[in-house]
Amino acid sequence: QVQLVESGGGLVQAGGSLRLSCEASGRTFSRYAMGWFRQAPGKERELVATVNGQGGRTYYADFVKGRFTISRDNAKNTVSLQMNSLKVEDTAVYYCAADLVYYSGPRGGMAYWGSGTLVTVSS
Numbered sequence: 352q353v354q355l356v357e358s359g360g361g362l363v364q365a366g367g368s369l370r371l372s373c374e375a376s377g378r379t380f381s382r383y384a385m386g387w388f389r390q391a392p393g394k395e396r397e398l399v400a401t402v403n404g405q406g407g408r409t410y411y412a413d414f415v416k417g418r419f420t421i422s423r424d425n426a427k428n429t430v431s432l433q434m435n436s437l438k439v440e441d442t443a444v445y446y447c448a449a450d451l452v453y454y455s456g457p458r459g460g461m462a463y464w465g466s467g468t469l470v471t472v473s474s
Contacts, residue, residue, distance in 0.1 A: 353377050353463045355447045360468030365439055367472075371432040373447030373465060381405065384453035385423055385430040386461055389443035389470075396460075399445070400432065403453040410455055415441075437472045444469050 354376040363369050371387065386401040400421040401410045409421055418437075423430040430447060445468055448461035 353380075353383060353449045355449060355463060355465035357445065357447045357465045357468040360445060360470045362471045362473060363437055365437060365472055365474050367437050368433070368435045369437065369470060371434065371445055371447075371468060371470070373430045375428045375430070375447075375449060377428070380428040381425040383449040383451060383463075384461070385421075386448045386450070386458075387421060387430075387432045388446045388448055388460075389441075390446070390467075391440075391443040394443075396446070398457055398459075401453065401458070402430065408453065408455060410457070412457070434470070437470075439472050439474050442470060442472045 357373045359371040381404050384403050387399040388396050389399050390396040402421045406423045418435050420433040447465040449463040450461035
């Protein structure tokens with residue numbers, strides 16, 4: 352089992368940047384695909400980005416392509432989401448997630464979840 356703890360959320364103006372981090376417990380971190388999802392108020396949870404266990408393959412939702420970058424450091428058991436050119440519509444709770452299976456495309460969910468970190472983008 353994997354336990355995930357997110358950090359780095361906060362308030363930022365539109366056009367600004369934030370970097371989210373997620374630290375995972377356990378000694379088999381590199382076996383897990385990692386992902387970031389988000390849920391805005393009144394909306395369903397949606398996939399933002401995923402990365403495979405070794406970090407060589409990534410997937411991004413169309414609405415973040417070119418603005419967000421997912422990366423991982425297996426030596427530190429962390430996965431990050433660098434968010435640039437933030438928009439008001441990026442406001443949401445962002446969740447880190449993990450799964451033993453990587454899909455090179457969209458997915459509805461993953462096996463393990465963090466508790467989320469709030470990102471608020473002001474106009």
